[in-house]
Amino acid sequence: MRRVRYEVNGGPEVLFTEEVPAPQPGPGELLVRTEAVGVTLPAVRKVREGTEPGPLGGEVAGTVTAVGEDVTGFAVGDRVTGLCFSHAYAELAVLHHSMASAIPDRATAVDAVALVRSGLVARGAYEAGRPRPGDAVLVTAAASAVGTLAVQYAKAGGASRVVAAVGSADKAEFVRSLGADEVVLYEDDSWGDPVDVVIDGVGGELLGPAVRALAAGGRLVAFSSGGGTIDAYELLVRSASVIGFQMAAVARNSPGTYAHWLAELWELHRHHTLRPRVFAEVPLAEAARAHEIVESRSNLGKVVLVP
Known part of the structure; x- marks a missing residue:
């Protein structure tokens, strides 16, 4: 599979695409074929200013292709979105089931990454x-x-x-x-x-x-x-x-509040009270261009990578 990585800190130009074996989900984890990956300012800052290179984590949305042991509430074929703490800029991403939530049938993967975390x-x-x-x-x-x-x-x-x-x-x-x-x-x-x-x-x-x-x-x-x-x-x-x-503190310490806010979010989206705006859908291989857009603050709404 393809993923985007960097080995030295710097601007968008340090990002590169590589071919690597597909990851396997561990206990409590989902393997998700990504259809959309959200680009955030913290991720851009991490590449430029971080103490050392590491996985590009972030919000992902797609379809579950495999589940690890001890996973409850999800199955192969489910459409999910959530925060990935390992390699999110990839065609396949590992997502802990506690960080995953279902995408309603009426919404797209791009809708999900533009709406949920933000x-x-x-x-x-x-x-x-x-x-x-x-x-x-x-x-x-x-x-x-x-x-x-x-x-x-x-x-x-x-x-x-x-x-x-x-x-x-x-x-x-x-x-x-x-x-x-x-x-x-x-x-x-x-x-x-x-x-x-x-x-x-x-x-x-x-x-x-x-x-x-x-x-x-x-x-x-x-x-x-x-x-x-x-x-x-x-x-x-x-x-x-x-x-x-x-x-993250709310998700960790007040899961009930987190779940309530999430349900409310999708309901407001259903009634068009909240309308996420997507500025650009950028191919995964052009992740550097996506980072340039966010770093320049020229975007009007969300920038999304589409594997």
Whole structure:
């Protein structure tokens, strides 16, 4: 089978395709013939900035071709999606059954990788901000896979005003089509009237203006892998707070909540309340091009590899 790997850290150019034997599922594992693989900013950062090369894990969707011992709830032929911690950029991927979920008949594999992980992160980050009806919400990286769904969650959740923060003016029309009432650019001196909740998927230097965008008692939810430093004085003068959110912690510590959010996600998708946006479907052998798109932040929605 084919898979994409890298041996040294660097930009997209270090990715290469190789032929390797098909993996075998171990106890509790599923072997999935991948039909779609989601490309995420953390994966792109891992290739460029990681401490050492390793498997390119990520979200996959496809059909189960084999099951290991002690697997319950899944069988050969099932269509599933989930997070793969080994080699996800491959024609066959190993997925632990605890990380897998069924894809409804009405949805495609591309729908699944565009919706599930990004939607769960958007849902969880929004919930972590403790939104109240009538709150104003600002979403950074609003044109990203998670950001597009966070804007829609905020709009559907009763926000009085949804502000989309993006890196370039050419994304404004796109994020307005998702339901954003206002659009601000990262470079703007002011991000407009204060908001009650900021959902931040960027981190780094944007944390400063994100905190300054908060109203008194506001909450900033940080879920990105971008790191960054926050000035405590800026929080003090606003009586504001910062909340960290990680989806893996919910899956690990609150499986009931995770299952509820997942069911809700597919139901909102069925009713067209949540519409995942796919920017590009890129062949597996062109994974470097997919990474270039994500690294340049030029995508409007999800970038998907299609083996």
